Amino acid sequence: LFFFLLLSSILASCEPELQELLRQIDIMMNHKHSEWEARVHALESELRSAREMLDRRNAEIRVLGKQVDEMRAGKQEQVTKYEEQLHLHSCSQLAKLKRSYEKLQRKHLKDAREGARSREEDRSEVFRLNSKLEVINGPFKDMNDLIFS
Numbered sequence: 001l002f003f004f005l006l007l008s009s010i011l012a013s014c015e016p017e018l019q020e021l022l023r024q025i026d027i028m029m030n031h032k033h034s035e036w037e038a039r040v041h042a043l044e045s046e047l048r049s050a051r052e053m054l055d056r057r058n059a060e061i062r063v064l065g066k067q068v069d070e071m072r073a074g075k076q077e078q079v080t081k082y083e084e085q086l087h088l089h090s091c092s093q094l095a096k097l098k099r100s101y102e103k104l105q106r107k108h109l110k111d112a113r114e115g116a117r118s119r120e121e122d123r124s125e126v127f128r129l130n131s132k133l134e135v136i137n138g139p140f141k142d143m144n145d146l147i148f149s
Helices: 002-148
Strands: none
16 A cells, blocks of 8 residues: 555656656657658659559550551561562563573474484485486496496
């Protein structure tokens, strides 16, 4: 009991100081609370800005992705067009080459036939000329035989 009375009297004498201490603690708590709220507000604002920037970047990425897809499609279309042109050009060149080869082959066959005809004509001409020579030389041969026998 004495202890409670002593404690009670000490507390009564310290009450104004304790109340002042509690008031200062409340002030400090309110001040820290305000600081924390300001910091939370600043972080929320920073987060909002970061999200907005991220949204803008994502939108840019989508736009750039579409542009890349369009460019790929355009490039693929251009490649296909070039391949078609190359195919047509090579087919055209191949057809020209075939025609040139066939023309050369026909000329070669014609020359070979004409050469064979020419050789045959040459043989016929030699035979004809030999025959004529024999006809012409025939009387002279008989004379030569008579003279040299």
